[in-house]
Amino acid sequence: MIDALDRALVHALHVDGRAPFSRIGSVLGVSTQTVARRFRRLAAEASLRVVGLAEPGRAGRTQWLLRLGAGPHTAQDLARALARRPDTSWVRLASGGTEILAVVQTPADDGHTLLLHDLPRTNGITAVSAHCLLHVYRGGPTGWRGREAVLTADQVRLLRPGREGPVTVRPLADTDLPLLETLGRDGRASHAELAAATGWSPATVARRLAELQASGALFFDVDLDDTVLGAIAQALLWMSVAPARLDEVARALAGHPELAFVAATTGPTNLVAQALCPDPAGLHAYLTRRLGALDAIRSLESAPVLRTVKGAGPLGPAPARVRR
Template identity: 70%
Template structure:
């Protein structure tokens, strides 16, 4: 599995996805070469990747959590078709392989072609439900605690960008000219200024200034993708909950503090709160559901959808031929 240096490196990338290997090495107490070597190994073995993402509100985008049910023989093909689209992220196969769950990004003012046109006309889909993401309490720039518990507070301060403690200003906003920059960062959030300059047609100095401004203003952030099985999270599930509206804020805030959860959001629909749980095994998931969630009386209903596979994460799907190895078996 992962040793302390691997975990420290991943935690460091969650704090600053573009931090130089030299700075990460200094904080971890190892050489720059060691950090670079570990990063390459984790990319090959654990599907580690840093991706640059736009804040949906700043980018004028709405997010929907879509649940599709399909026949077993067609569900995988449909999941991969959704994953290839630029307007989707976090495409997962769940519930025995017959359910597909995906985040769909749409223009805030309309233009819902996937929801209104493409999905209804797709053969093999038996049921569809779309849930508008109203508010995220955990996820996005905030890492799952299972990945972000290695570095001390002092080490985290040493790695934090200089302006991370400031409140994002009202600007800048994403423009059409930023599209090429964001597309390149979605593929590789650690791409160098020269590579980003080639993708945008700007000079490296212009890329550096624009990237600094967008990141400081909270317009973009950097997420880390990695196979959570390497952290011992071999059992995952999406939890769909119905909570008394008067207690929704309190319950959601409480859940956002649970170590077992990587994502918590309020949604529209028959259920009004969704969470993503990562646990070591089914027994641990059962214990979490019955004891920690069971103790919250404001949760009236709970539906558990086991996640079998993540077909696509936050960024575009990996190029063909990039193979992810399975984590070693414990024991």
């Protein structure tokens, strides 16, 4: 079972995914060995890992949320095939296992290979809809508050990475790709490992990491099975909101502790959110009492999430060792 120390560790990694275990242990009042042991257990039992991700807009990428209908005997295979692609994230099975939800990133100035070529030729898909994510109000660097309700303000301040003087920021370039690919597999990779992947010196790696984080071009996310935190009932919510009030409603929803993701989209519905609740009764209460009180929401469709096939970062083998 996950306990208060495990929750504090998850919160600490949200504050700084690359914080040394020694610093986390000092802030939490436990030994470095205890933090490392807890991290290993959560990695094995709850799929915990840290991933480094480029901010899509800074990387010249457009994000799409796909809804794919499929037969019950083919949906899982299709979901796994999507999860293996480097341009997908957050692949989930929903709606009784006959719907696949996935986020796809496409080059902003290029053709959409997956959308226009690969999916239409895939056997077993019965329906396709693609919703461009116009603006993300919660998600990415601002994740679910259910993971971040443990540490005190002083503990958060002690964990936040420091900034030493002004940072000269260069935009993302092709030369950053090896760095981003390595961090996408393991956000806690050491400077020596990143230097080996990029051909840079460890000092250059450290400087470039500081630049990208300071500019917001790079952030670190935490992959985790949220059911261990009590989020048993999960659902994607598709809402239609009066356009004049879309921004107002989206900003209000971004403050709801039940939601881990809120974004404005294209399509017949213009607002999507992901709800994480302790049980079906909690989800019902949220839908009827919190969302039901917002008169600007003209329609609501909920799609229960059954399983997460892929999280924020690319699939890959677990790290060979735990970095302190």
